[in-house]
Amino acid sequence: MRRLPVYFLIDVSESMVGEPIEQVQQGISTVMTALKTDPYALETVWVSIIAFAGKSKVITPLQDVITFYPPTIPIGSGTSLSSGLTTLMQAIDRDIVTTTFEKKGDWKPLVFLFTDGTPTDASEQAITQWNNHYRRKTNMVVISIGDRTNYALLGSLSENLLRFQDTDANAYSAFFKWVTASIKATSEHVSNHGMEVINLSKADPGVMERIDLTKQQVVPDDQYVVVHGKCSKTKQSYLVKYRQALQSPGIHDFQTRVYEIQGAYKIDADSYEALSSQAASSIKVSSSELQGNTDCPYCAQRFAMATCNCGKNHCIRGNGKNTCPWCGQTAYYRFSSRRFDINRTLG
Template identity: 25%
Template sequence: MPVGMPEFVENPENRCPVILLLDTSGSMSGQPMQELNRGLAAFKQDILKDSQASLSVEVAIIAFGPIVKLMQDFVTIDQFTPPILEVNGLTPMGAAIEYALDFLENRKQTYKDNGILYYRPWVFLITDGAPSDSWESAAQRLREAEAQRRLLFFAVGVKDADMNTLKQISPPERLPITLNGLDFREMFVWLSASVKRVSSGKVGQAVALPAVGWGQITS
């Protein structure tokens, strides 16, 4: 009789965890948030087209603004219902990154406890502003985790995002990307294509990601 949490007994496939770290501060109100919500729906639909990715990709959503809040715990994509995000308040980006790193470590331990292999996790941050809290220690911790190959971090700046700060937060080998307009849908389709490539390979295998056609890399 298999031993472990029911979700892993029923689906023992390798996991590809993705944390979406989303800015829901007041400046994202209106069309930006509408397009972000549409992008999340497109992300789910695109991954569902791939039977292997549907079993492997796990998504969690952490929103920040005015507080850091877990909007969606890790679930496979068939169980994922994109939340309707609402906006308010400031941009506690530093606290959100710290929360995401702790949350991810807990999930990785759960995989290990249940004998589940996992691909290098993704943390995908989207913001249109600047941190309203202290972020330096969070950035250092994030860069160390990236250097130790414990995660892949991507930062995406929307509209008037503080790209200089995002450059200081991001690992030097993966500079932040400025989104073309509000093209969240294309960004999420790219993310879907990327994690589908990852989930079709072996754990630890290097995978070439699709070209970024939805934004400009900040140099």
């Protein structure tokens, strides 16, 4: 029986600690439980797990679905994509049965690469080796967890580049159902049609989206965070500007990125729109990264940085009812000590 090898290449860097790695652990277990009930998967699918951080290792060697038992996924320091790719390529060389004149070998391996960050090493040589010698022999799906990855770099590995909106347990559950459905569909396809074509299930757009690298990828100016707001009273536009500063809290002198308030400034909305990039984006900044607030430059209400459920920013006087000048919704506003995301401009 020809095998369909499935490799999970998982970023286990420190940024994955906590809920992300716990959800991946649970997700792999869910995937395997489902595959054990699928007749096509039972006959064809073999699975291996490779973890990479500053270094990489094979956590689970390639084995059939029946004998596979989900391992404990560790955490490491760093994000060495080159190490992860190298270990994956070595595993493919070692594991895969190639086709000869006498017999058919394994189907093209299906690789799921999960990562939530930017490589901390020089990965160009490993990427070149992958593209020259392995890319055409495999079907790779690259999943960016969140939006802080280097899409151009990841897109150089595969045309199948997707962004998983890292939100909550329900989103992770939906995501791994998609992974399961994609493996099942590919297994059934190769079994019935003998064609080595990846068969990805339709993704829930609320959970995951395909990254189109033919479109310009917008990158914000990280020296500044600028937020577009609107006065609740006059409905006129303004910009709130923050500038990056380095802060060293605690005795360990770890530096964290924060932005300090510079002020709020009146702008002409029509001129601003005419000169602004029309590239669609959903760029956000965490409220924990912003220090300070400022008055509205039009009505002088004390807080120019209130966020409505519609995602737009405007001014308020303080706790209490207020009507959003963007969407017209009236709601009760209050201060929050919890972190939340704020829509920002490109800067």
